[in-house]
Amino acid sequence: MHAAWVSFAATGDPGWPACREPDPTVRHFGTSPGLVHDPRRDLRTPWEGLR
Known part of the structure; x- marks a missing residue:
């Protein structure tokens, strides 16, 4: 976690891709630890389409 914060502060890149659709x-x-695809989708999907 510390290395990710340092990398992000120094370069703007925490070391993994941005979360995007x-x-x-x-x-x-x-x-x-690792990359996780669409965690807690069940909590996110009811909010889709609201802006």
């Missing part, structure tokens, strides 16, 4: 992939920090 149609492939909402995010970085997960925890016991098994």
